Amino acid sequence: MNPSFNRFKNIITNSIKFRFFLFTKLPAAFFAGLRIHHFDANTCVVRIRYSWFSMNPFKSIYFAVEAMAAEMCSGMLAFGQVYQRNPKVSMLVVKMEVAFVKKATGVILFTCEDGQMIQNAINEAIATKEGRTIVCKSVGKNSANEVVAEFNITWSFKAK
Numbered sequence: 001m002n003p004s005f006n007r008f009k010n011i012i013t014n015s016i017k018f019r020f021f022l023f024t025k026l027p028a029a030f031f032a033g034l035r036i037h038h039f040d041a042n043t044c045v046v047r048i049r050y051s052w053f054s055m056n057p058f059k060s061i062y063f064a065v066e067a068m069a070a071e072m073c074s075g076m077l078a079f080g081q082v083y084q085r086n087p088k089v090s091m092l093v094v095k096m097e098v099a100f101v102k103k104a105t106g107v108i109l110f111t112c113e114d115g116q117m118i119q120n121a122i123n124e125a126i127a128t129k130e131g132r133t134i135v136c137k138s139v140g141k142n143s144a145n146e147v148v149a150e151f152n153i154t155w156s157f158k159a160k
Helices: 007-012 015-025 029-032 061-080 113-128
Strands: 033-039 044-049 088-099 107-112 133-140 147-159
Touching: 007 015, 007 033, 007 061, 015 029, 015 113, 029 061, 033 061, 033 113, 044 061, 061 088, 061 113, 061 133, 088 113, 107 147, 113 133, 113 147
Parallel strands: none
Antiparallel strands: 033 044, 044 107, 088 147, 107 133, 133 147
């Protein structure tokens, strides 16, 4: 695990620091109301809520807001592993596949449990000095624990 992971976790799990992080680094996510519900080295859960900022004309959450939440789940796990790392590691989404299963209304929790796979890919990228790609799964569920969307996000990692 990245030695600076806990410093990053302290930023992300502190409500005020997290909102500042979003406002400066991901302003669209800030205005859409994305929040970290749970965060550790292996799992990240991001909460979104149907609101004026996240709505579409069909009285559900706009698909792009769902995509932000799904990407943020895996992205926060990856960012925690590259944060203040030496050598630096670049990370980039190279592909996204999605299945929208049910209309997203109310509160939706997106979960990614691929932290260990992300750590392994980053460590391999550093060790081999070659790029590594992995596919992370983010699943969104409503308050009735019904799946509303499943995202497969392909990340690329490369040591600089």
